[in-house]
Amino acid sequence: MDDSRETISGQMTEKKVIGIRRLKEPMPTPLKTRVFTVANQKGGVGKTTTAVNIAAALAMGGLKVLVIDLDPQGNACTALGIDRNELPGMYEVLVNDLPFSEVVTKVSGFPHLECAPADISLAGAEINMVSFVSREGRLKLALDKFLAQREASGARIDYVLIDCPPSLGLLTVNALTAAQEVLVPIQCEYYSLEGLTLLLQTLTQVQKMLNQTVHISTIVLTMFDSRTRLANDVANSVRQHFPNELIDIPIPRAVRVSEAPSFNQTVMTYDAASPGAVAYMGVAREIALRGSREPGNNNLNNGANSA
Ligand code: ADP
Numbered sequence: 109m110d111d112s113r114e115t116i117s118g119q120m121t122e123k124k125v126i127g128i129r130r131l132k133e134p135m136p137t138p139l140k141t142r143v144f145t146v147a148n149q150k151g152g153v154g155k156t157t158t159a160v161n162i163a164a165a166l167a168m169g170g171l172k173v174l175v176i177d178l179d180p181q182g183n184a185c186t187a188l189g190i191d192r193n194e195l196p197g198m199y200e201v202l203v204n205d206l207p208f209s210e211v212v213t214k215v216s217g218f219p220h221l222e223c224a225p226a227d228i229s230l231a232g233a234e235i236n237m238v239s240f241v242s243r244e245g246r247l248k249l250a251l252d253k254f255l256a257q258r259e260a261s262g263a264r265i266d267y268v269l270i271d272c273p274p275s276l277g278l279l280t281v282n283a284l285t286a287a288q289e290v291l292v293p294i295q296c297e298y299y300s301l302e303g304l305t306l307l308l309q310t311l312t313q314v315q316k317m318l319n320q321t322v323h324i325s326t327i328v329l330t331m332f333d334s335r336t337r338l339a340n341d342v343a344n345s346v347r348q349h350f351p352n353e354l355i356d357i358p359i360p361r362a363v364r365v366s367e368a369p370s371f372n373q374t375v376m377t378y379d380a381a382s383p384g385a386v387a388y389m390g391v392a393r394e395i396a397l398r399g400s401r402e403p404g405n406n407n408l409n410n411g412a413n414s415a
């Protein structure tokens with residue numbers, strides 16, 4: 109009707125309606141599965157919020173999406189409404205070699221959104237993996253196998269988003285080893301860029317030793333308050349350093365975004381018309397559009413949007 113955004117925005121006001129959530133205008137599928145690590149070693153900058161909401165938005169755009177919760181706090185599971193207590197999760201995958209297919213669970217209310225859950229037991233994984241050979245590559249090994257199985261069965265996953273803990277330890281190194289792309293959420297406050305230096309150092313090490321392909325492809329400004337000079341200064345500085353990586357749709361600081369997890373929802377379902385949800389939808393669409401372009405070519409690869 110109005111625009112392409114929500115087909116069921118009327119129902120959304122009830123906030124509990126679980127139905128098939130799709131956009132009228134689908135998002136383009138990528139050439140191959142894109143694996144993103146959502147990383148920033150600072151806590152509370154919006155990693156989990158960004159991972160689950162972009163995942164939800166991509167799934168609403170018709171894409172097949174997997175969220176891997178790699179934080180023992182399990183916040184991504186909470187936001188996606190997954191009860192972790194009953195399920196094996198990423199600890200069992202990383203430490204006990206349980207196949208991904210046995211931990212991946214469907215996220216209710218979305219046709220194509222799945223999650224590999226985590227709980228507090230994952231906190232022990234870093235220690236328990238220490239004696240393993242190639243301990244940095246455990247996630248990649250398991251994930252690649254799963255993605256290949258899915259592709260062979262005709263149900264290719266388009267996007268994987270790995271939600272990292274707030275550290276640069278072995279879990280985050282596993283995530284960086286398994287991914288091609290890094291998405292860095294940056295909260296516009298003092299020292300947010302200083303924190304990036306450490307992440308870049310770790311990334312350089314991973315590139316040298318473990319995974320040449322991985323690079324920062326996407327930066328998202330989170331909890332942005334355009335009224336403050338500081339937020340605008342940080343945004344300008346990020347734009348200067350990362351002109352190609354920065355997505356020019358900042359996520360506003362918004363109450364709905366922070367409320368959604370307490371209802372075991374993403375803001376995309378909790379209040380799809382709210383400013384935070386609209387911003388995350390815009391960011392997801394931009395990510396999907398960028399990923400559908402041939403390298404060095406601005407034409408869309410996939411016809412979904414360009415017919
Ligand atoms: P991280 O995963 O980096 O630790 P979170 O995504 O958990 O960060 O976010 C930290 C806190 O900030 C959470 O309470 C979350 O609900 C809140 N938050 C995140 N993004 C926003 C936003 N755009 N507006 C308001 N609150 C937000």
Ligand code: MG
Nearest residue numbers: 155156179183
């Ligand atoms: Mg988190």
